[in-house]
Amino acid sequence: MKSILSIPVRLIVLMTLIAGVSCNTNSKETADQSVSKPNIVFIIADDMGIGDLGSYGQKHIKTPNLDQLAQGGMRFTQFYAGSTVCAPSRASLMTGQHTGVTHIRGNGEFPLRGQDTIIPQLLKKQGYRTAMYGKWGLGVQGTPGSPEKKGWDEFTGHLHHVDAHFQRPDSLWTLTEGKSVKIATPEDSYGNNIFTQKALNFINDQSEETPFFLYLSFTVPHAELVVPEKYMKPYLDEDGNSIFAPEKAWPDGRHYGGQPFPKAAYAAMVGSIDDYVGEVVDALKKKGLDKNTLVVFTSDNGTHIEGGRQRSDVDFFKSSGVYKGVKRDLYEGGIREPFIAYWPGTIKASEVSDHVGAFWDILPTFYELSGGNPEGINTSGISFVNELYGKPEQKKHDHLYWEFYEGGGKQAVLKDEWKAIRLKVKKDRNAPIELYNLANDPSEEKNVADDYPDVVKMMDSIMTASHTENPLFSFDK
Template structure:
């Protein structure tokens, strides 16, 4: 019988691989929203301007086989903070459940180690105001999960002027009076009304940098989570960024312009850390929460190239996302890693680097990427990567299971289980289900066993010890 869930999170302490007098590293988790694999320069897009991310990816480690835990937002976000598959936590789709209080999160664990913790941007793991909770979701704000400082929205806002309905936008969140009805910014439990004009990525960074500066002044290691709204719809770029793409269609100007604006803010953060003399001792992780949004792909603005599919699908384009790790004090020679990795790996990686251990009964679905960061070894992942997506109201129930070169998946609603050889067919054009039935059935059996483990966890098994 296969045992799912990695229960060993560390092998060496931080002091084992570094100077014992060195201060524990600062840690920043950056995530874009609906950014496709092919929407950044470091993944061979020659049109979009992302010089800051391109530089950091080149000097750090670029992950080409990095998977979001789900092809949509909330489940992946839960995975990032816990190292656990979303189905294990009961988070099946977008904003349907809040994160459970019993889940162990990165900020909770790092606070015990003396870190200051801050969250900035799109939360999407529960409502932020107890009196505003609707039928879809629960009150579960960042400050219930280990964050000292919070500047957050519960869900998406426009990427320019986030308090206003963009011109021409008539879908969810739009208001007749021109205000934005989808979400508002909350700081530590209170609504925010000032400094909310212009580029949303800049608005977020305006709050993240003071938190970091305050931590530096207190000589305290910090953990900052910066989850941008860009380029989630409604995607709008300001005049300065539209002007950078004069020869593109207007929709693509807005899409690329918002990404470039986000890139500028990531560069601003890097420059600030350097000016404060803490860049060398800061780890920056970057990824997207899922593939590009369906409408933006159909309009030709967004790209998951070279992969098939988009957000809400189990094709590689819905799951495989841009990712890098930048740590100039430890990663001195940039490299590209083809190691299969996922958002589940952030928690075990961070704990492994710091030498922090969890209760052995605490089930994880991720593995530490520390050996990849500190070594050039050609390692193979021992734990499969699994994804699930379930929308109760329309009957959607999709799965993907990646084990080595092979992947089984139900890519879209109505499909049967398919089998692909990702090594020879990364574009998923040749379904091998009929040809390799023994392998297909074996992988389905493993997935079914994992689904039992997920069910046991979310029904309380993991929370009784």
């Protein structure tokens, strides 16, 4: 029996079915692409040392939430900050450029330029909603680096980096109708409590349809050692004294607020970060967003010795771990940071990575995760997406380079197991180079420059090639 459908009709039906399959496939691909773009939460501490977390060896300070984050994800052992103080480190993070290239290479109110394309701008083009809460320091109101000009949909925090020195600000900046405006804060409120609550509100307002990038930039454990009482309690005895006695009090009347127990306060500030991170992760889980959200935690540079904190305190807590140096040093303790990546179901639990990375790698990594091509952007970095996925074909740096303009000028290069440091560059562009073999001497105790002149020569050539002149930060001034 013949079909009741004529050949032309059957052709039309067949073509319709094919078109339908094609449309459904495209729709599915589009949906999958949308779902495959992960939310990204990037949390950065201010002046936390690599040894301040339990997962990195800390014995005195309790950090259960961050330790759990590390246990549930990937803990990097050789990840580096962009610089050894906050402004250039954060500029390196945002621009994806090392300090031999990026515009901002030292502290101060030097704004990002109009031509500097940064992470939130790239992610917005990929369909992300962007929010930042906390310390900015890369452009005050009216400059090209002001948050509303750099891709942020939402912002509440400090524009000027000095304002971020104080833990109980009387005002903060926020974005209102696309403009930066200053608002008063509740009396005796703590800035980081406000930033965390803003982050929680932002997470609760998100849906699965639109990916988001949340940048939570704390101002602790920076040098004003002032912290909510509930975080101090675990580090005080029954009489209200520090459990880390003897303590040397920091008096009132100086730039940073007074603190009778600097060691206990520092521990409490690290503990407060741990609590805030726990709240953020819990909010993601309650919202059902955790499986499609990459959470990264790190610090902008090494631990500090300011505001009442002394070198002996650093040694007591082993805040720099086994490494030499603190904030403002280009030794490992000033730039090697805690770096934890957590993404349940994508990043395997309890992973430890010895991948050598730096802040300038974060921009190409996030851009690739968003669906962009990192090969097509201007960056010093290398995407480490494959490392996060556990794939073996991860690209590696030939070397890493830093320069810093305080203390007479400094340069540093890391290549394979070799670390080279040049000090007092402003006095002499050809000042002697210190050389360390980190494989044998991670604490940088033995300068072996005299034993390896060929390696020193190689490192010198890398320093020369990596440095570009910058009128704001010149080694000749």
